[in-house]
Amino acid sequence: MIPAPFDYAAPATVEEALTLLSEHGDEAKVMAGGQSLLPVLRMRLNAPELVVDISRIESLKGIDDTGDAIRIGAATTYQEVLDSDLVREHLGLLHKAVSEIADPQIRHRGTVCGALAHADPAGDVGAPVLALDATMEVQSRGVVGPRQVAAADFFVDLFETAVGDGELLTAVTIPKHTGWGSHYEKFVRVSHQWAIIGIAAAVRSEGGVIAEARVGMTNMGSKPLRAPGVEAALAGQPATEEAIGEICARAGEGTEPPSDLNGQADYRRHLAGVLTRRAVLAAAGG
Amino acid sequence: MTITQEPQAGTREVGRDRRRKEDQRLITGRTKWTNNIELPGMLHLSMVRSPFAHARITGIDTTEAKAAPGVMAVLTGEDLKDQQGSLPNAWPVTPEQKAPPHPAVAVDRVTFSGEIVAVVVARSAAAARDAAELVDVDYEELDAVIDLKVAAADEVLAHPDLGTNESALWVFDSAEAGTGDDVEAAIRDAEVLIEREFRQQRLIPSFMEPRSVVVDPTGEQFVMWSATQVPHILRLMLALTLGVAESKVRVIAPDVGGGFGGKLQVTPEEVITFLVARHTGKPCKWNETRSESLLAAHHGRDQWQKLTLAAKADGTVTGLKVQLIANMGAYLGLVTSGVPILGAFMFNAIYKFPSYRFECQNVFTNTTWTDAYRGAGRPEATFAIERMMDELATELGRDPLEVREQNWIKHEEFPFTTVAGLEYDSGNYEAATARAKELFKYDELRAEQARRRESGDRVQLGLGVSTFTEMCGLAPSRVLGSLAYGAGGWEHASVRMLPSGKVEVITGSSAHGQGHETAWSQIVADQLGVPFEDVEVLHGDTQISHKGLDTYGSRSLVVGGQAVIKAAQKVIEKAKPLAAHVLEANVADLEFADGKFTVRGAGADQEGLSLTGLALSVFAAHDLPDGMEASLDADATYDPVNFSYPHGTHLCAMEVDTETGETTMRSYVCVDDIGTVVNPLIVDGQIHGGLVQGIAQALWEEAVYDDQGTLITGSFVDYTLPTSADTISFVTDRTVTPSTTNDLGAKGVGEAGTIASTPAVVNAVLDALRPLGVTDIVMPCTPERVWNAIQGAAHQPVVEEAAPHFDESAPNQDTPETEGGTL
Numbered sequence A: 001m002i003p004a005p006f007d008y009a010a011p012a013t014v015e016e017a018l019t020l021l022s023e024h025g026d027e028a029k030v031m032a033g034g035q036s037l038l039p040v041l042r043m044r045l046n047a048p049e050l051v052v053d054i055s056r057i058e059s060l061k062g063i064d065d066t067g068d069a070i071r072i073g074a075a076t077t078y079q080e081v082l083d084s085d086l087v088r089e090h091l092g093l094l095h096k097a098v099s100e101i102a103d104p105q106i107r108h109r110g111t112v113c114g115a116l117a118h119a120d121p122a123g124d125v126g127a128p129v130l131a132l133d134a135t136m137e138v139q140s141r142g143v144v145g146p147r148q149v150a151a152a153d154f155f156v157d158l159f160e161t162a163v164g165d166g167e168l169l170t171a172v173t174i175p176k177h178t179g180w181g182s183h184y185e186k187f188v189r190v191s192h193q194w195a196i197i198g199i200a201a202a203v204r205s206e207g208g209v210i211a212e213a214r215v216g217m218t219n220m221g222s223k224p225l226r227a228p229g230v231e232a233a234l235a236g237q238p239a240t241e242e243a244i245g246e247i248c249a250r251a252g253e254g255t256e257p258p259s260d261l262n263g264q265a266d267y268r269r270h271l272a273g274v275l276t277r278r279a280v281l282a283a284a285g286g
Numbered sequence B: 001m002t003i004t005q006e007p008q009a010g011t012r013e014v015g016r017d018r019r020r021k022e023d024q025r026l027i028t029g030r031t032k033w034t035n036n037i038e039l040p041g042m043l044h045l046s047m048v049r050s051p052f053a054h055a056r057i058t059g060i061d062t063t064e065a066k067a068a069p070g071v072m073a074v075l076t077g078e079d080l081k082d083q084q085g086s087l088p089n090a091w092p093v094t095p096e097q098k099a100p101p102h103p104a105v106a107v108d109r110v111t112f113s114g115e116i117v118a119v120v121v122a123r124s125a126a127a128a129r130d131a132a133e134l135v136d137v138d139y140e141e142l143d144a145v146i147d148l149k150v151a152a153a154d155e156v157l158a159h160p161d162l163g164t165n166e167s168a169l170w171v172f173d174s175a176e177a178g179t180g181d182d183v184e185a186a187i188r189d190a191e192v193l194i195e196r197e198f199r200q201q202r203l204i205p206s207f208m209e210p211r212s213v214v215v216d217p218t219g220e221q222f223v224m225w226s227a228t229q230v231p232h233i234l235r236l237m238l239a240l241t242l243g244v245a246e247s248k249v250r251v252i253a254p255d256v257g258g259g260f261g262g263k264l265q266v267t268p269e270e271v272i273t274f275l276v277a278r279h280t281g282k283p284c285k286w287n288e289t290r291s292e293s294l295l296a297a298h299h300g301r302d303q304w305q306k307l308t309l310a311a312k313a314d315g316t317v318t319g320l321k322v323q324l325i326a327n328m329g330a331y332l333g334l335v336t337s338g339v340p341i342l343g344a345f346m347f348n349a350i351y352k353f354p355s356y357r358f359e360c361q362n363v364f365t366n367t368t369w370t371d372a373y374r375g376a377g378r379p380e381a382t383f384a385i386e387r388m389m390d391e392l393a394t395e396l397g398r399d400p401l402e403v404r405e406q407n408w409i410k411h412e413e414f415p416f417t418t419v420a421g422l423e424y425d426s427g428n429y430e431a432a433t434a435r436a437k438e439l440f441k442y443d444e445l446r447a448e449q450a451r452r453r454e455s456g457d458r459v460q461l462g463l464g465v466s467t468f469t470e471m472c473g474l475a476p477s478r479v480l481g482s483l484a485y486g487a488g489g490w491e492h493a494s495v496r497m498l499p500s501g502k503v504e505v506i507t508g509s510s511a512h513g514q515g516h517e518t519a520w521s522q523i524v525a526d527q528l529g530v531p532f533e534d535v536e537v538l539h540g541d542t543q544i545s546h547k548g549l550d551t552y553g554s555r556s557l558v559v560g561g562q563a564v565i566k567a568a569q570k571v572i573e574k575a576k577p578l579a580a581h582v583l584e585a586n587v588a589d590l591e592f593a594d595g596k597f598t599v600r601g602a603g604a605d606q607e608g609l610s611l612t613g614l615a616l617s618v619f620a621a622h623d624l625p626d627g628m629e630a631s632l633d634a635d636a637t638y639d640p641v642n643f644s645y646p647h648g649t650h651l652c653a654m655e656v657d658t659e660t661g662e663t664t665m666r667s668y669v670c671v672d673d674i675g676t677v678v679n680p681l682i683v684d685g686q687i688h689g690g691l692v693q694g695i696a697q698a699l700w701e702e703a704v705y706d707d708q709g710t711l712i713t714g715s716f717v718d719y720t721l722p723t724s725a726d727t728i729s730f731v732t733d734r735t736v737t738p739s740t741t742n743d744l745g746a747k748g749v750g751e752a753g754t755i756a757s758t759p760a761v762v763n764a765v766l767d768a769l770r771p772l773g774v775t776d777i778v779m780p781c782t783p784e785r786v787w788n789a790i791q792g793a794a795h796q797p798v799v800e801e802a803a804p805h806f807d808e809s810a811p812n813q814d815t816p817e818t819e820g821g822t823l
């Protein structure tokens, strides 16, 4: 598979990258890990004139403890997230979800922010990031400092986010959920597949009772979804199947998931109910 | 990297688990395959393909593409129509068989999405690909027929000029053939009658190395390198299709990364690359993308099966009637029409059915053409009969293995002539089954199943049974003749004794991953008493291996290996006069063992004469007996006297999550009887890979078109091919009942796993769900289909479930109507 010809630039700073993007308008494409962009180019579904590779921008690399939150820069790969003690300790849910993405080759190149910017509803990081109340940093040219966009406002639609033309997603900041139990339930037919659906659950328990719960859903609509009704109803319930089964079964209510070869919408809604229960119980147990 | 191996006891090579000679170069990639061949001045091809399933081509504008950088030529069907001939179909299954002309490049009409309409030739692959985007084709869409049952209704025609979608109707009837009774009578008198319909979904062979062709027209001969299974057949067919002298064509299949039947073809791309190389006078290369491979390399299976099984109340089967519709796709490829017919001899499987009838209606549709895929006809047959035997057992409330045993051929009854007219030479189904049950812990699992059923466990356990036999070692030429196949089924081999003591073996059976180099070396080492390492096996180049019929149909060892043995035996015979001359003995008094000639009765301390030493003497030719030719080399062409009939019993345990429909394999045991084993490691590899391919048909793989004839499963995102991460560790074992039809006692193994595993898995899934009222699930058994089956059963009154399945809306008749996944 050979993409159409394009120019390539690897700027060293965010400033330079933004300049290139504004000069080339929608003829330019940002590339982070390239794991979604390159397939698109190779299949000739898109043919930008310029690819702006942000993976060498030092200031976009790394994972930092900001006190209440963990900040993950836009040039940070999935593998770096998996290897990070900070993420393991404070963002167990993200860790679990990332470990289920694709295969090691892809995880060594693909980035969390690239996936968020790509906004494929079947992608695995959207739901946990949404469930954990993350904030995205979006940088425009000529503006001092990034805009802060709450995850709930970030995802707009299929492949569409709050990142505008010529803008860069520079980092995602996720509040610490230290001590929370978490589980990511990814439903696939073969191991290397995209999620048919995925349920991200984080639970803070107090003596066998759910004190707080967060539930995010992958591929249950045109963007990552959260199940606030379920979250609210779970609070105060004992972490048992009897207590939460009915509540979780409602997770898919009102959603409009896709219908495709892997399942019709009603089947996905049914799965959401079952898998939410399983994910919450697993999260509460561990 | 080096592959090392502990020395093993014993002197015989056959039976040793030799590490494969070819693996080091294959695994490290330090070898030649078609796409890494670079020739000076080479041009690159890119194909322009139709997005429509059926359309008239009303105009092609190549101006812009021709003007693009690096482009040397853009050729359309109009440009090539007088040279390209019609791609071959070697198997007119009936004298009346209908087939449209099969152009390499469509001329005025496209008949499936993916058909080639133009070819761009450029200095680089990238330039060719860029310019392909600029070829402007005008189409006028025509009605397309996609589904095989719709095609059989003959309302929309795939090829209006043919006047029908029906290509051929092929019938075998045991009463007419004199091999058995009248099946209609058996059905009329049946105490138990079971009627079912099954769908063999369409599959895509998905070999590891995409197809690739290089043609060098410079020099006296055209040299074609191709990632093909069939260099010899390809050479002949190119000559016949294009009217080129066969002697002016040399075909080389370098190392080839798998085929599974998918490279048993003479492809449009091979013909086009040849024509373009001739047209431009330059070496040309075409290398496909995976998307092209999924779209336009031939597909496999795709049958609708209707079965009627008649039995007595005690479980004895009295007759089987099989009615098939087989989807040819848009054209007849090399053996497209014959693939379903190969199944005709296998629906009766290992059983003693007294009456049998097989009807197969081949139909055209506007889809990629189908052709051989691992097992070719036999997996379809085995699936259907093994599903039916389970249905019979269920109907009678009996154990599925017990009902099978009641009907199968007992070991003391061999040789046995079946109701389909084949003579099975040997087998022991009891022994294989007993061993499989023991390894599987059949009784323990049944007890666990009962517990789970009783407790209403969310996860139910199902045990699936499949037995099988297959006709392999294609094929006795006379049988092929009687089936109107266009060629014979022999194989050729040569053994060359080099003066240095090394041995070259040339085989006409063209390996593409099977490990012939290792296995043939083991055979020859034993035959000639030379070290394994001293044998070199050459294949896949029509100038080195000038004669052969290539690799498919589990034929290589039992036909090609036997040819090697015959050639080796001739070498020994040719050496005898010289040995007698040197030893001053009579030829009749010579013995040959462990690589040495000795004189019978001359005592144990005689030194003897080594064959390799004689090879040097023959090379020098200083002192040969009068009249002896100065060569020990020998050729042999072996035509098998019969097929070989491997068999086996496969047992599979599946856990089914009744809440989600998810299925998980718990254990898989297979005990195969493939006769004598040359290399157990290679055999295990064949079995494991075969099992996964068969399991994939049961659970994962399906090529799906939408109503317009667009392939939805056009990438591995949607065509869900399993990987090792999706499979479990299989338990494999063997019983050994040697074949009587070749000197090794071997039977074919290349397709066994694929043939047996599909029904074992589906039977297991159904066995888990029968108490819930589920009677069938269409393949692949996706979680959604399983879940729907459970929901459907839960909402149906129990009486209806036993009704015959001939309803159009029966659950196994639907084709998914949905769109593909995400990228």
Ligand SMILES: Cc1cc2nc3c(=O)[nH]c(=O)nc-3n(C[C@H](O)[C@H](O)[C@H](O)COP(=O)(O)OP(=O)(O)OC[C@H]3O[C@@H](n4cnc5c(N)ncnc54)[C@H](O)[C@@H]3O)c2cc1C
Binding pocket: A029, A030, A031, A032, A033, A034, A035, A036, A037, A038, A039, A054, A074, A100, A101, A102, A103, A106, A109, A110, A111, A112, A113, A114, A115, A117, A118, A122, A123, A124, A125, A163, A167, A168, A169, A170, A192, A193, A194, A195
């Ligand atoms: C075979 C395969 C299997 C996969 N399986 C999974 C899976 O199971 N689950 C899953 O979640 N994902 C999967 N992926 C996708 C993978 O996660 C991608 O890496 C990820 O979606 C994109 O991250 P990236 O860094 O590679 O982004 P890129 O491919 O570099 O970019 C993706 C898109 O986002 C834009 N972009 C990237 N970074 C920024 C930024 N900082 N600011 C603004 N725009 C930006 C790009 O312009 C592009 O449009 C798979 C990919 C492949 C190839």
